[in-house]
Amino acid sequence: MTAHAKPSKLIKGATGDWEIVVGMEIHAQVTSKSKLFSSASTEFGGAPNSHVSLVDAAMPGMLPVINEECVRQAVRTGLGLKAQINLRSIFDRKNYFYPDLPQGYQISQYKNPIVGEGEVIVDVSPTEQIKVGIERLHLEQDAGKSLHDQSPDQSFVDLNRSGVALMEIVSKPDIRSAEEARAYVTKLRTILRYLGTCDGNMEQGSLRADVNVSVRRPGEPLGTRCEIKNVNSIRFIGQAVEVEARRQIGILEDGGAIDQETRLFDPARGETRAMRSKEEAHDYRYFPDPDLLPLEFDQAFVDALAVALPELPDAKKARFMREYGLPSYDAGVLVADRDTADFYEDCVRAGGKARDAKVVANWVTGDFAALANAAGVGVAQTHVPAVRIASLVDLLAENVISGKIAKDVLALMFSEERDADPRDIVERRGLKQVTDTGAIERAVDAIVAANPDKVEQAKAKPTMLGWFVGQVMKATGGKANPQSVNDMLKSKLGI
Amino acid sequence: MSVDQGTVHRIAHLARIAVDDNEVEHLQREINAILSFVEALGAIDVEGVEPMTSVLPMLLRMRPDEVTDGFIAEDVVANAPEREDHFFVVPKVVE
Amino acid sequence: MTDLTRLSLAAARDGLRAKKFTAVELTRAHLAAMEKARALNAYLVETPDLALAAAASSDARLAKGEGGPLEGLPLGIKDLYCTKGVATTAASRILENFVPHYESTVSSQLWRDGAVMLGKLNLDEFAMGSSNETSAYGPVVSPWRRNGSDAKIVPGGSSGGSAAAVAAHLCLGATATDTGGSIRQPAAFTGTVGIKPTYGRCSRWGIVAFASSLDQAGPIARDVRDAAIMLRSMAGYDAKDSTSVDLPTPDYETAVGASIKGKRIGIPKEYRLDGMSAEIDALWMRGVAWLKDAGAEIVEISLPHTRHALPAYYIVAPAEASSNLARYDGVRYGLRKPGRDIQDMYEQTRAAGFGPEVRRRIMIGAYVLSAGYYDAYYVRAQKIRTLIKRDFETTFNAGVDAILTPATPSPAFAIGEKGAADPVEMYLNDVFTVTVNMAGLPGIVVPGGLSAEGLPLGLQLIGRPFEEETLFSLAAALEQAAPRMEPPQAWWA
Secondary structure, eight states, rough: SOOOOOOGGOOETEEEEEEEEEEEEEEEEEOBBOOOOOBBOOOOSTTTTSSSSTTTTTOOOOOOOOHHHHHHHHHHHHHHHHBBBOSEEEEEEEEOOOOOOOSSSSEEEEEOOOOOEEEEEEEEETTTEEEEEEEEEEEEEEEOEEEEESSSSSSEOOOOOTOOEEEEEEOOOOOOOOOHHHHHHHHHHHHHHHTTTTOOTTTTTTTEEEEEEEEEETSSOOOEEEEEEEEEEEEHHHHHHHHHHHHHHHHHTTTTTOOEEEEEETTTTTTEEEETTTTSOOOOEEEETTSSSEEEOOHHHHHHHHTTTOHHHHHHHHHHHHHHOOOOHHHHHHSSSHHHHHHHHHHHHHGGGGOOOHHHHHHTTTHHHHHHHHHHOGGSSOOOOOOHHHHHHHHTTTTTSHHHHHHHHHHHTTTTTTTHHHHHHHHHHTOBBBBBHHHHHHHHHHHHHHHHHHHHHHHHHHHHHHHHHHHHHHHTOBBHHHHHHHHHHHHTTTT | OOHHHHHHHHHHTTTTOOHHHHHHHHHHHHHHHHOOOOOGGGSSSSSSSSSSSSSEEEOOEOOOOOOOOOOOOOHHHHTTTSEEEEEEEEOOOOO | OOOGGGHHHHHHHHHHHSSSSOOHHHHHHHHHHHTTTGGOEEEEEEEEHHHHHHHHHHHHHHTTTTOOOOTEEEEEEEETOOOTTBBBOOGGGTTTTTSSSSOOOHHHHHHHOOOEEEEEESSSSOOOOSSSSOTTOOOOOOOOOOOTOOOOOOOOOOSSSHHHHHTTTTEEEEEEEEEESTTTHHHHHHOOOEEEOTTTSSOOBOOSSTTTTTOOEEEEEEEHHHHHHHHHHHOOTTTTTOOOOOOOOGGGGTTOOOOOOOEEEEEEEEOOOOTTTTTHHHHHHHHHHHHHHOOEEEEEEEOHHHOOOOHHHHHHHHHHHHGGGGGGGSOOOOSSHHHHHHHHHHHHHHHSOOOOOHHHHHHHHHHHHTTTTTTIIIIHHHHHHHHHHHHHHHHHHTOOEEEEEEESSOOOBBTSSSSSHHHHHHHGTTTTHHHHOOEEEEEEEEEEEEEETTTEEEEEEEOOTOOHHHHHHHHHHHHHHHHOOOOOTTTTH
8 A cells, every 4th residue: 555644543542653554354144045065054053954955964975056146146246346347256265173064175266266356346435435445255155053151061053054155355445444344344345235235134143244444654565464253343453453453553662563363343441352263364265165166157148147246335325415315324324224225316206296306315314313213123023114204295285284293103103103104194093284374363352351561571672583483383283384373473473 | 305303393283283292203204205206396397377176167156045944953062072951161261 | 506606697687587496585595595605705795685675565566567777686785885774894994893874886776776685895995905915904815716726826916705705606797996006906816807997988876985096986797798797787977976977878688699890909028027927928918819809900009008097096095095085084984083082083993993905095195295205196196097098088088998907917816925024016007907997997817727827817908098898898799709617616615
């Protein structure tokens, strides 16, 4: 990297400024029904060793046969990362012994991965965007699981995950802070979810990060890095980068040196620690898997997948800004989740009616999002279809209800009126805004007559108007058009 | 190239094969005999030659993404030296 | 009744169809012969109950005029093929007591076609050996003896049990596998016929792997026709093996006896080794003459990289083996020896489970793949493999139909005679056969006569990829011309 360090990213040590350098290897489980080289299910959970074929258990004489969907998913992901797609790639064996690695080797891609260099545009904040380079993406097998808590002196091995397809996505060391690290993984996850190539579920381990952290004085060459293995939440990724950088700076400032090693992040203690079972100098003895031939496909295979790709978040955001006049921030919030973006567009377009897209965005990202969130689901996953939000926005635009009533109606849609359209709710509950000046005038007159002292005060202090508006709205059950109430009060009070 | 006794120990460990100290010397001799047998290959001009990755001139076939296997946990663990329920059981692994 | 074990597989097939005898009778005759021949140690497991049950079913089908091409024919199966419900050991302690819950594709095709399994045949441990002396369950003794000697002779390896059983009439035919010569060298040593088909012709699924890029299944039989009949059932595309080739399987039997007029036969000058015995050279020249007499055209050819094949093989095969055998770790099946911790458990298990030759090859393999040596050894060996293959392509492109060579540099030797001091001495047995595996080509071995000591000698024909039919035609011509060999005296019975 030749770029100059950004001063805002530097962290202060006792002896001066330090720059954090982070690169990440993300293991993303490929969305597929069956495993990379066997026809057993990839479904999460399941009774021990139930999603295991003889191939996954590495029985003698068993052979791998590749799943075409996993290949397609890797190519789609490569396209989504604007990356080089390699028409010829090679599967290698990575040899090591571990009880949850039944073959004694992992089938992976070493020298010739299916996807080469690409990039991801990351919004770090509403005002800052960075570009993170992708070094490569390759396909490989996941390992099984060893359970260590079932017995004091034994481990139990379950191979259900063994052989599930993973994409290892390796970034360049282009990340400079914990915040950038979090934003990068968030964006990458959004892209994968848009593509439908990985569900991004970190709790179930569908997305795991190995985080490489080093520190250096600004402008100096890269420092020695430590790899923090298997960090399984975005929040922890940020914390791990932060504490590991602090640890390294502490050592360096005390005149020590960093050992290149593999570490684990302990969220409970908020620290990283060296793995106990460091395999003395890894020697994986990679070589091409002789049970498989080189993976080859033509450009037409790639082109067919490219044509069928969905609109990706960056393109969608640009379009939302252009087409709906949304500010960058709002558009960014909406496209962060594909379902939310689709829901939003459904609201805007419902019934083919023109509506203020900005107002729709405010509702979708504001009150409605809050109610959905309280219900523990995403905007697109509530019981409320887009057409009802559209209807609510329309009622507002037509001056049938006020903003206040609209909020009440929305709340009703999450409580007593779960199955009703806002228009029906308003109708049935008589919530229509009163625009009849006669009715408003009667209410105004009554309030003015009942409060002569306040009328006197208001003449001297026009801000008292608010009190009168409140009283009138109360008297009309909130249905009076606020503008009409305002106008009429002003003339009656002579202010 | 030939191997010393330290290397014999190293590769035995890499291959996870316990080696007694009294075996090392003749293992070393045998391995060196084999290595000297293959030594002559070093003299061959292989400039610009592609290493063979497959002896067959064919494309890697792909299979459709269907679940047609698994659900045979009993078969999977049937030959296990030690099992518990349908888990394989091994001496405690330390991470 | 004549001794049914004297019949060829083809004759037995025809006899069953003509109802001259039953499959049960045929099977009983073989089971009885096996029982008397235990001194040969050819079978690791005998499965008489399964065999008789299968034979009875075959008789039922035959009675209805039904049945497959191998209906009721008793065969032996090399114990490298996984057989459902029958112990499969690869002749290793590490797989002692392993009972697969699956059947290899090739053996399942034999059963599909009606064949009867007599039992599992001994071999070199994990097919690593050329004399069947590395078996954890003791060496196989060849039915052949030197003139006037009762020294125990090796049957060759690794398919030593298969070759000995076929030569001693303990089955009508046997399955075998060939990684560097493991079908052809034992066939040569026992006066039988063995063919290693083109890589990809037979499925490797369910056969314990030694070196994946070289392993190939094939039959050992008493004559060319029998080998052709067996291969037809064994061969065929298998979607479960990514290296299996999707080509139709020809009826190889029709190639047996076909004219070989005008076939161009290459004689590679590089196979005339320094110090090659006059006996082997004479055998080779006899083979040339026989083919010429049958109408073939003989041309001298050059395969310049021949002498590098064996050293390159001893890098590639151990490298693949070291990885293929990593799965034998005492976790999911097979032997487990207790250890202080998991790593110690692995090391104790693998030290106790693997014999010396297997341990040696695993270690060589780990070494040539290890950091700093990979390019110098493994990558270089694979480049040389490309050159070896190119040699053959050049020859075949020049119009050569097949290549004739000796099968082995010597006749069989006595048990304990070779390789004790230097493993390489044993490896040299495969010098003529290993090039074929390195290039993925088909190769067949047929008997060419007896050595001065009275032991069989074999000739090898190497063919173009997927042209096994040409090999069967040529091999049949050699068989026709070669002097008839009396089967070995049944000294063991």
